[in-house]
Amino acid sequence: MVKVGIVGASGYVGGELLRILLGHPEAEIVSVTSRQHVGEYVFKVHPNLKGMTSLQFTAEDPLTVASKVDVIFLAVPHGVSCKITPKLAETGVKIVDMSADFRLKDAAEYQKWYGWSHPAPDLLEKFVYGLPELHREELKNTSLVAVPGCMATAAIVSLAPLAKAGLLDGPIFVDAKIGSSGAGGKPSLSTHFSERFGVVRVYKPVGHRHTGEIEQELKYVSGKKFKVGMTAHAVNMVRGILTTSHAIVSSKPEASKIWKAYRSMYTSEPFVRFIMDKKGLYKYPDPKITIGSNFADVGFEVDPYVERVVVFGAIDNLIKGAAGNAVQSMNIMLKFDEREGLNFPALHPV
Ligand SMILES: NC(=O)c1ccc[n+]([C@@H]2O[C@H](COP(=O)([O-])OP(=O)(O)OC[C@H]3O[C@@H](n4cnc5c(N)ncnc54)[C@H](OP(=O)(O)O)[C@@H]3O)[C@@H](O)[C@H]2O)c1
Known part of the structure; x- marks a missing residue:
């Protein structure tokens, strides 16, 4: 033990x-x-x-x-x-x-x-940036892990395959929505029920501190410096994050190439799921179906009209965005099965 x-x-x-x-x-x-x-x-x-x-x-x-x-x-x-x-x-x-x-x-x-x-x-x-999807080999040989920021995790996991495959030109605009637990357990006026309930509140329109991590990791995976502009919103959830990232591409975006990029990076990943269905309620990543789990759900849509790719990342901020990712990193560091302690599904309905 x-x-x-x-x-x-x-x-x-x-x-x-x-x-x-x-x-x-x-x-x-x-x-x-x-x-x-x-x-x-x-x-x-x-x-x-x-x-x-x-x-x-x-x-x-x-x-x-x-x-x-x-x-x-x-x-x-x-x-x-x-x-x-x-x-x-x-x-x-x-x-x-x-x-x-x-x-x-x-x-x-x-x-x-x-x-x-x-x-x-x-x-x-x-320190190794504790995102197993990008740094698994380094995690095997370290004793110091810095677990990524929650919004950064959703943005990086969803954007990294495209950056790596050379499918993005930048700048990239990340629109992030987060539930109240993202602010921690210490109460404040902005988390007081009367003020927090029912909001879709822009709380950091520009200059969010997770921007630095996103730029760092997209450069790590692609070798290319991307400029990232991020806007963060507090929304009416206790848990969960959705990042919607708008990436301008110089040539007409091709869905098949994007699929290939996701597949080649994530096919064997135990905690990344593709969500892109033609039918049903959950056609795109939705934090609601990650709550309580260590899954990061990713998906995209192409917009040929403005030569844009829209990329979605959904996680539970407290699990894949924090504690789950930390335990996954610990498992790798200690050469345990990566899923140990984390092999449970999300809650539904929640
Ligand atoms: N919430 C999220 O979604 C999330 C996601 C990813 C990363 N994180 C990061 O994870 C960390 C914890 O976040 P949280 O949401 O759990 O915050 P939190 O609910 O406010 O908890 C903070 C913890 O730190 C202790 N603490 C506070 N100030 C301290 C000090 N000066 N010295 C020693 N202990 C101190 C507090 O306990 P006492 O005051 O009783 O000592 C409490 O146990 C933060 O760095 C946060 O940015 C949070």
Whole structure:
């Protein structure tokens, strides 16, 4: 059994890590931390876990957690992880960071997208971007994983095959819609029920911080620099993300070439599904049928009128967009079956 600890286990991502890891046949959770819930049973904060665990939150500092475990998950806000990680990395513990702090390779990108100087720039190159569909081989040989951003995951997984196949010219415009759990469990005015319920609210029309990750990974997969413009909306869901990306192409888009690009990259992927049907309700990716699962659903449509390809990516932000992807990356890092702990379908109806 591999021993794991979760720092920031009382948050939404921490809760999903707990749910998944409690069902993982190779993992034993030995430490879960929270500053606000010290001594409380985990199920008091995550009521869905009642009857599943008698774990209690501790106030252990991350180095103490690291001394007891093989893998430490950091499910803390961005800007917190990069202060903890340098000392943790010295211990040799395997780190899976859910925050944005080690996703970007170039320290200057943190100034550009986050507005701060990175305190540990030397570690950036050592982290592997934890998207198995693009970085499986590197994940096998690392002990440091930076789990991608949730909206970035939906956009990258849906766009990467086209970029790789040379079918995109750019710029690419990503329209993202996300449910309320994307903002985490800490309440604010914008997540207050009266203000959040029923919205289709533009909350980041330009300059969303996940843009840097999307550009980085599309360049990684294609060797070509794409400019990405992203607009994010808060919509009336608790979970789920849909990214609709508009990519201008210089020649008439051909559906058969796009199909081929998806097939050649994803045929063997355990958690990517093509959704493109002529009939039925779910003709295109829809987050509703990913909820609770680690699947990323991808699909597209061509628009010859304006020589545009419209690409769709749908995920559960807390699973393929966070905790599920993290466990999938851990499985690869530890040479477990990639599906271990994740082999469950989405909920329907939900
Ligand atoms: N929500 C999503 O859809 C999503 C998707 C992908 C990635 N992420 C990333 O995953 C991380 C966790 O997100 P979340 O949605 O779970 O947030 P959250 O619900 O707000 O949880 C944050 C957790 O971190 C702890 N924490 C907060 N400040 C801390 C500090 N200064 N030192 C130590 N612990 C601290 C909190 O517990 P205490 O206050 O009790 O200590 C809590 O357990 C973030 O970096 C987020 O950007 C989130």
